[in-house]
Amino acid sequence: MALPSDLPVIDHHCHLSPHGEGVEAARRFRSAGGTHLFLATQNYGPGTPRSVDDYREQYETTERLARRLGDESGVTAYVVLAPYPVDLVDGAAQMGAARALELHQAALDLAGAWIQERRAVALGEVGWPHFAVPPEVARIGSAAFRHALGVAHDVDCPVVVHSPDLDPAAYRDLAVEADRAGIPRHRIVKHYARQRVRDGASSGIVPSYLARRQLVTEVRDDPGPWFLETDFLDDPRRPGAVLDLATVPRRARSIAQTDGGTERLRVPFVRSVERVYGWTPRTDGKAGP
Numbered sequence: 089m090a091l092p093s094d095l096p097v098i099d100h101h102c103h104l105s106p107h108g109e110g111v112e113a114a115r116r117f118r119s120a121g122g123t124h125l126f127l128a129t130q131n132y133g134p135g136t137p138r139s140v141d142d143y144r145e146q147y148e149t150t151e152r153l154a155r156r157l158g159d160e161s162g163v164t165a166y167v168v169l170a171p172y173p174v175d176l177v178d179g180a181a182q183m184g185a186a187r188a189l190e191l192h193q194a195a196l197d198l199a200g201a202w203i204q205e206r207r208a209v210a211l212g213e214v215g216w217p218h219f220a221v222p223p224e225v226a227r228i229g230s231a232a233f234r235h236a237l238g239v240a241h242d243v244d245c246p247v248v249v250h251s252p253d254l255d256p257a258a259y260r261d262l263a264v265e266a267d268r269a270g271i272p273r274h275r276i277v278k279h280y281a282r283q284r285v286r287d288g289a290s291s292g293i294v295p296s297y298l299a300r301r302q303l304v305t306e307v308r309d310d311p312g313p314w315f316l317e318t319d320f321l322d323d324p325r326r327p328g329a330v331l332d333l334a335t336v337p338r339r340a341r342s343i344a345q346t347d348g349g350t351e352r353l354r355v356p357f358v359r360s361v362e363r364v365y366g367w368t369p370r371t372d373g374k375a376g377p
């Protein structure tokens with residue numbers, strides 16, 4: 089069944105690399121029926137960034153890729169920027185905790201400035217490593233996350249959170265942090281959510297679900313807001329480490345075949361974007377959100 093042409097089909101979190109498949113992956117996404125990607129930055133070099141200029145270069149690479157996707161594959165890519173929380177692990181080992189935190193905060197400030205200039209749509213991914221870290225790194229990690237929330241508050245943008253799996257208590261803690269920072273809870277997205285969160289169990293934080301078949305079947309009737317994502321890594325050294333970029337459009341097609349399927353799809357692809365980001369994704373091929 090064909091997807092309606094006025095329906096955006098959106099992967100809410102992926103990475104693409106100029107050293108990986110890049111535009112080719114986006115073409116595959118497009119031919120499966122995908123239209124929009126939220127493209128999160130990543131380290132493209134072999135090492136962790138050591139200076140703000142390294143981060144600027146990284147952001148520029150993401151921005152360039154996003155533009156190429158539009159020009160060469162017809163997929164609209166929204167840029168999401170922040171220093172990766174895991175960078176603090178290497179950073180602290182190489183330059184000491186204080187200096188690593190300083191750099192991280194400067195990179196967050198730079199991302200905030202880009203968002204203000206509308207070169208990116210959200211701050212992300214921010215949060216904390218998904219594995220155990222030394223206490224000193226945990227300490228600067230928390231400080232960095234608070235700084236990130238401060239930046240998001242100042243520039244008034246959504247926040248995409250990288251973290252281990254969250255249970256209801258952890259969602260509540262995150263919601264309390266959002267409240268403290270003065271950020272509406274529905275502007276905070278927990279990316280890579282691997283379990284359905286039912287009525288209120290996420291305390292108003294928005295899940296971006298990994299688009300596994302079973303999980304999609306469980307959540308597809310939920311009123312939202314929620315998103316679907318692959319967290320595609322585009323890393324030739326780790327093929328199949330995550331879901332393929334064509335997955336979300338494939339899932340969208342199968343939902344479209346259910347009763348009221350098209351209406352259901354408007355939840356993750358239209359209404360949730362409106363709620364979290366404050367604008368409607370364009371499907372007329374014009375530039376801008």
Ligand SMILES: [Zn+2]
Binds near residue numbers: 213
């Ligand atoms: Zn990611």
